[in-house]
Amino acid sequence: MxxxxxxxxxxxxxxxxxxxxxxxxxxxxxxxxxxxxxxxxxxxxxxxxxxxxxxxxxxxxxxxxxxxxxxxxxxxxxxxxxxxxxxxSKTQAEIANLTAKNVTNENVNQVATDLESITEDPEDLSSEDIVVVTNLLEDIVSVESPDEEVTEAVVGTVDNLLQGAEDDDAEITPETSASILNSLEEQLNTSASAGYNVTQDKETLGVQTLSVRKRSLNNGITFGVSQTEDGNRTVGNSINKNQGEKSNPETTITLPQWLLDVGGKQLTNISFAAYYNDVLFPATTVPTLNVSDVIISATIYDNSHPDVFKEPVLIQFNRYSKAVNFTCVYWDENLGAYGDWSTIGCEGEADMHSVTCKCTHLTSFAVLVSRPNYLSADSPSNFDLILTIVTYVGCAVSIVCLIMTIAIILSLK
The missing domain is CATH 2.60.40 (Immunoglobulin-like)
Incomplete structure (x- = not known):
């Protein structure tokens, strides 16, 4: 087989x-x-x-x-x-390409304007993006370029970041907030110290730098934030006659004449800034209180000024009154890890129309109020609300009584 x-x-x-x-x-x-x-x-x-x-x-x-x-x-x-x-994302790619550059005097204008353009859509920014952009802002302001184009781009970029955080598209940590605030203040310092006059009105902030002759000042200078008819905010000052032009300013800060006369220079360089949310001021000591709708600051660039002023700076908040419990505060960058609100050197008084804070130093100022969250700055006061309710109830009772009277008269005929 x-x-x-x-x-x-x-x-x-x-x-x-x-x-x-x-x-x-x-x-x-x-x-x-x-x-x-x-x-x-x-x-x-x-x-x-x-x-x-x-x-x-x-x-x-x-x-x-x-x-x-x-x-x-x-x-x-x-x-x-x-x-x-x-x-x-395209935004992340563009930011990465931009951060790869070494920022110099030769390219700082281009880098700054490109950064503002890249971040103009806040919805595209993640928390990680904001950190990278913040680091690039530090590089830009470290060049110390007083060019108006650079200052406007820095302000625009900060506005873009604040819009993103305000809309909850991305979170800004206290450390990042401190860095952004410091970068903005440094750029305003550079611009104002060089004598540039810059005004920028943005959605979340407004800034102005001024270089004025002391002999042109008689009663100090007032910087204010006003709201236009279309609801936008605009900044201005009493020297240029544009402060409160469209409406009564909702918030002002007044620098007394003696403060501007300090020092032997003929020119006084000043910067003002107004913030319309508290993203850059992440307080920890008063989390239950509401911060005023406008946080306002002023800086005079003269080393001759004393640490404590003999006459106070006046900050007036016209959207608040005796209807709320308030505390005048300023931002102390040395409190806590990244700054916090403090009352030292500030006191306040109120009438039926406004709250006035008197502070013996310059920094960022606000009022902390304990009003309910549902009562916004645009809402009527408690007194007005009570009158409105009484009016409606009274009218309703009157109508009911009138109907009853007519019914009785008809029944007797």
Whole structure:
């Protein structure tokens, strides 16, 4: 009898030696290496490697793309691996490209204006983006360029960041807030000290730098924030006659004449800033109180000024009155880790129309109020609300009584 022997060749099959890790790319067409595969059967040809996407494939900004690669030998055995390709948002890519530059006197204008343009859509900014932008702001202001274009771009970028935080699109940590505030103040310092006159009105803040001759001042200077008919806020001052032009200013700060006369220079350089939210002032000691709608600050660039003034600076908040419990405060950057509100050197008084704070130093000022959250600055006062309710109730009772009277008269006929 003849014997028949059947031999079967069993291949162990290929396996993947190395596969790409997840990739985060600032480019839309990232290049990567194909995974490396090994065929244990050395007599067989190398396995065929195929991937669902190829190196250099173009993707959309802000997408996550899943890539699978498979190695198949001649017997049909296969092995596979997969990885993700994360394409950052266009904003993140542009910020990364900008931060790669070394900011110098030669390119600071371009870098500053590019940064403002890149951040103009706050919804595209993540918390990580804001940190990177904040670091770049520090680099920009460290160049100490007084150029008006740089100052306007810095103010615009800060406004973009505050809008993002105000809309809860991204969170700004206290450390980042302190850095942003410091960068803005340093740029205003550079601009004002160089004698530039700059006015910027933005959605979340307004700033102004002035260089004025002392002999042109007789009664000090008042800086104010007014609200226009369309609801926008604008900043101005008593020298240029544009403070309170469209309406009575809701918040003002008045610097007394003696304070401006200090020092032997003929010119006085001043900067003002008004903030329309408290994002840059993350207080920890009074979390249950509300901060005024406007936080206002002033700085005079003259080292001759005393630490404590003989006459106070007057800060008037016209949207508050005796209807609320209030405390006049200023921002002390040395309190806590990153600053906090303090009452030292400030006292206040109120009438039925406004709250006036008197402080013997310059910094950022506000009033802390304990009014209910549901009563906004645009709402009527408690007194007005009570009168409104009484009016409606009285009218209703009068109408009911009139109807009853008419009914009685008709029934008697």
């Amino acid at each position: 003849n014997s028949v022997f059947v031999f079967s060749v069993i291949s162990e099959g290929p396996f993947i030696k190395s596969c790409a890790s997840d990739i985060t790319s600032y480019e839309t067409n990232p290049v990567w290496d194909y995974p490396e595969s090994i065929q244990p059967d050395l007599s067989s040809p190398a396995p065929n490697m195929t991937c669902s996407d190829q190196p250099g494939t173009s993707y959309e900004y802000g997408t996550t793309n899943y890539v699978t690669c498979s190695a198949t030998d001649k017997y049909g055995n296969s092995a596979s691996c997969s990885f993700n390709i994360f394409i950052v």
